[in-house]
Amino acid sequence: MTKVRTVSLPQDLCAEAERQFGGRFDNIEALLTFVLQEITKADTSLLDQAEEQIIEKRLKDLGYL
Amino acid sequence: MKPRSLILVTVDCLRADHVGFLGYSRPVTPFLDSLAEKSAVFTDAIVAGAPTYFSFPAILASRYPLALGRDILGIAPHEQTIASALKNAGHRTAAFVAGNPYLSSRFGYNQGFDSFHDFLNSIPDGEPLSPGNGFKSTFNRFVQSSASHNSLTADAYEELYFWYCQWRSAAEGFSMDALRRYPAADVVVDQACSWLNELAKEPFFLWLHLMDPHHPYYPSGDALSALKSKISPRRAVFLNSLWNRGHVAVRRLERYREEVVSLYDAGIYWVDKQISRLAGFLKQSQFWDELVFAITADHGEEFLEHGARYHSPMSLPEQLIHVPLLLHVPALLGKQRVRTPFSLLHLAPTLLDAVGLPSPTSFQGRSFWPRIFTGELPSEPAVVECVEACTNPLRREDRIRPRLMAVRDQSYKLVINFREESERLYDLKNDPEERAALPLGDLPKERARLLQVAREHLQKTSRNLTVDLRLRSRLRELQQSAELKARVL
Numbered sequence: 001m002t003k004v005r006t007v008s009l010p011q012d013l014c015a016e017a018e019r020q021f022g023g024r025f026d027n028i029e030a031l032l033t034f035v036l037q038e039i040t041k042a043d044t045s046l047l048d049q050a051e052e053q054i055i056e057k058r059l060k061d062l063g064y065l
Numbered sequence: 066m067k068p069r070s071l072i073l074v075t076v077d078c079l080r081a082d083h084v085g086f087l088g089y090s091r092p093v094t095p096f097l098d099s100l101a102e103k104s105a106v107f108t109d110a111i112v113a114g115a116p117t118y119f120s121f122p123a124i125l126a127s128r129y130p131l132a133l134g135r136d137i138l139g140i141a142p143h144e145q146t147i148a149s150a151l152k153n154a155g156h157r158t159a160a161f162v163a164g165n166p167y168l169s170s171r172f173g174y175n176q177g178f179d180s181f182h183d184f185l186n187s188i189p190d191g192e193p194l195s196p197g198n199g200f201k202s203t204f205n206r207f208v209q210s211s212a213s214h215n216s217l218t219a220d221a222y223e224e225l226y227f228w229y230c231q232w233r234s235a236a237e238g239f240s241m242d243a244l245r246r247y248p249a250a251d252v253v254v255d256q257a258c259s260w261l262n263e264l265a266k267e268p269f270f271l272w273l274h275l276m277d278p279h280h281p282y283y284p285s286g287d288a289l290s291a292l293k294s295k296i297s298p299r300r301a302v303f304l305n306s307l308w309n310r311g312h313v314a315v316r317r318l319e320r321y322r323e324e325v326v327s328l329y330d331a332g333i334y335w336v337d338k339q340i341s342r343l344a345g346f347l348k349q350s351q352f353w354d355e356l357v358f359a360i361t362a363d364h365g366e367e368f369l370e371h372g373a374r375y376h377s378p379m380s381l382p383e384q385l386i387h388v389p390l391l392l393h394v395p396a397l398l399g400k401q402r403v404r405t406p407f408s409l410l411h412l413a414p415t416l417l418d419a420v421g422l423p424s425p426t427s428f429q430g431r432s433f434w435p436r437i438f439t440g441e442l443p444s445e446p447a448v449v450e451c452v453e454a455c456t457n458p459l460r461r462e463d464r465i466r467p468r469l470m471a472v473r474d475q476s477y478k479l480v481i482n483f484r485e486e487s488e489r490l491y492d493l494k495n496d497p498e499e500r501a502a503l504p505l506g507d508l509p510k511e512r513a514r515l516l517q518v519a520r521e522h523l524q525k526t527s528r529n530l531t532v533d534l535r536l537r538s539r540l541r542e543l544q545q546s547a548e549l550k551a552r553v554l
Contacts, residue, residue: 024544038539039532043465044134048527051468051483055520058488064513 068154068421069394070268070356072347073147075124076336077117077165077279078376080365081110081387083333093292093334096341097360101391105401105437110390111447111473113410115364116376118167118458119451120409121174124363125272127413127428132526133535135452136464139172141534142541145425147413148177151270154422158269159260163276164247167458171545173538178272182256184248213312223307223317239298244283247276250339251285258346268420275339277332278366280375281305284331292334294327301328308374315372326368354395357419361409362388370498378451381471381480382499386449392437394419401437406474408447427531446474446515448522453484461542470522472515477508479515488512 014028025031059065081087084094086101087108113123114130118138122128125146133141140146152158159180166185168174175181205226212222242249257273277284283301296304304325307313340360347353367373367384376385390407392398392415410430417424418434436442452458453469467483478491478499489502490512 021540021544034543035536035540038536044136045527045530047135047465047467048523052520052523052527054483054486055481055516055523059513059516059520062509062513062516064509064517 066421068156068268069419070156070270070352071147071151071416071420072271072273072343072356072358073416074273074275074340074358074360076333076360076362077163077274077276078329078364078366079278079333079336079362079389080384081108081389082384083330084389086391087389091292091330093330094337096337096344097389097391100344100393102400103395103398104391104393105398105403107390107392107403107407109404109406109475110361110388111406111408111449112362112364112386112388113408113447113449114451115378115381115385115449116451117165117363118172119378119455120363121168123408123410123430124361124412125174127410127424127430129410129429129448129450129522129526131450131452131468132429132529133531133538135466135468136461137535137538138458138464138542139167139538140174140176141531142173142176142537144173144176144534145427146177147417148270148272150177150417150422150425151268151420152177152179156268156270157264158271159257160272160274161253161257161260162272162274163250163253165274165276165279168274173541180260184253187248209312219317223313226306233302239302241283241286241289241298241301244281244298244302246281246283247279249285250275250277250336251342254339254343257343261346261350261352273343275336277335278329279332280329280366281309282325282328282332284328285335288331288335288338289327291338292327292331294331296324296327300324304328315369318369318374322368329366329368356395357416358393359391359412359416361390361412364388377454377456378469379454380482381449381451381469383478383493383497386471386473392416392419398437401440403433403437403440403442404475405442405444406447407433407442410447444475446472446518448472448518450522453482470519472518472522474515477511477515479512479519481516481519488516490515 017031018028021031025034056065083089085092085098086094086106112120114120119130122130122140125148126140126144148158158178160178160182162168162183164184169183169185170181209222212218253273253275257271282305289296304321307321308318308325344353364376365384365388366376367382370384371380371382373379408430411433414424414428414430414432415434418432424432433442449471451469452464452466455463455466457463470481472479476494478493480489490508491499491502
């Protein structure tokens with residue numbers, strides 16, 4: 001099992017998040033896990049980077065980089 | 066100074082070379098042609114993405130379509146748009162969107178509007194005469210597949226299918242109005258006029274999105290008559306059925322191209338006629354002289370010029386990315402022609418400036434308004450981007466695919482296909498129809514210049530990603546899928 005870490009958050013913020021998203025997430029940990037996964041998710045940014053590299057390679061081939 | 070009112074009309078699928086004021090020979094846009102004589106016409110307006118779901122973030126929020134990550138669709142929750150900017154400035158705001166589901170509140174397009182009408186409840190379920198899964202459809206597919214092995218039997222099948230469609234449509238007594246998939250422009254304009262009627266003298270922003278040229282092509286009978294077309298509803302059913310079939314060879318479709326284009330043109334004619342009616346209403350109500358009026362399109366439409374139909378993001382030809390743009394400001398602008406490429410990314414800031422308001426800082430485009438008067442517009446390439454072959458953006462996995470990008474200036478266009486790691490450079494001056502890409506070794510300097518623009522665009526995208534807008538969009542999507550699941554369960 002993945003090790004877990006405890007973080008401290010303002011209580012009223014957690015309550016508000018539970019009020020707004022309680023129906024969609026089992027608990028506040030699940031909501032925050034989703035948010036952090038979204039921030040760190042790499043699938044779209046990896047494609048961006050790969051595309052930038054394709055252009056850079058082409059520019060190098062043409063002698064313009 | 067009191068801010069002016071603004072009307073923005075966007076027409077789905079309206080390509081630049083099918084309006085009279087940009088040179089089309091068929092008289093489909095008599096009103097807009099006359100208006101163009103007193104307006105600024107951007108002869109080289111280029112969308113920032115195609116189709117609709119990749120074009121509209123730029124039109125309304127002045128943001129490149131993939132700037133929040135290519136998996137994000139629509140306007141992000143709390144994202145600033147031209148509507149929210151005008152609402153914040155005290156304008157009354159309303160939108161009448163003729164049933165395009167990608168421009169609905171689900172994707173945030175209602176943001177900033179006091180009144181938002183997407184007509185989605187009035188759209189019939191399913192296509193008329195769409196193939197089903199019953200015995201007759203299975204048998205039809207079997208016969209079609211068997212007949213396709215040689216051209217004689219394939220032609221015979223096609224004729225049989227035509228007569229079958231004729232028989233079915235005759236039996237069901239279709240009319241063009243019954244066959245139409247989206248509310249026609251007259252319905253949308255009627256509702257817009259009702260809303261305008263209720264206004265006092267406060268400034269307003271009205272956005273109309275019209276779908277008449279969108280397939281399936283079932284224009285008003287009056288529009289067909291005005292264009293002297295004798296295509297009957299039965300024939301239109303056949304043409305649309307045939308045009309929509311994936312397997313039919315281009316050479317065979319070519320035979321029907323002119324008729325299909327006639328149906329498309331009649332849709333444009335109807336839009337023109339209804340805009341003329343709207344303008345008449347605005348003149349009568351004494352709104353016309355005080356407002357900024359703009360008309361453009363979210364993308365064009367292909368009719369086999371490069372083998373494709375409709376407007377899928379497969380290759381970004383001119384037929385898809387070059388759109389009309391006309392800006393009419395009665396008291397200020399006379400006849401002006403802007404001949405440099407103008408990305409629709411700059412439309413919202415230009416319109417806000419014309420109205421007399423600053424743009425939100427989140428806008429990626431900038432205003433060209435003051436320069437329209439001097440004619441000193443910078444000639445800079447327009448960037449068009451989309452996810453290649455993403456024809457069902459509702460599936461997230463379809464959005465996580467390589468980009469397709471075009472960098473387009475006055476003379477050249479470079480189309481970069483990242484999946485193939487290939488590029489095509491077109492010389493638009495000598496080959497405006499993009500018949501053949503230049504050989505790979507040709508014009509290395511021009512090629513590198515446009516590649517450099519593409520590189521800077523990608524660098525800016527990754528550097529300036531707005532994480533909070535992205536997150537809000539993902540949470541919205543999650544919330545919507547949870548709600549959908551709850552409804553299904």
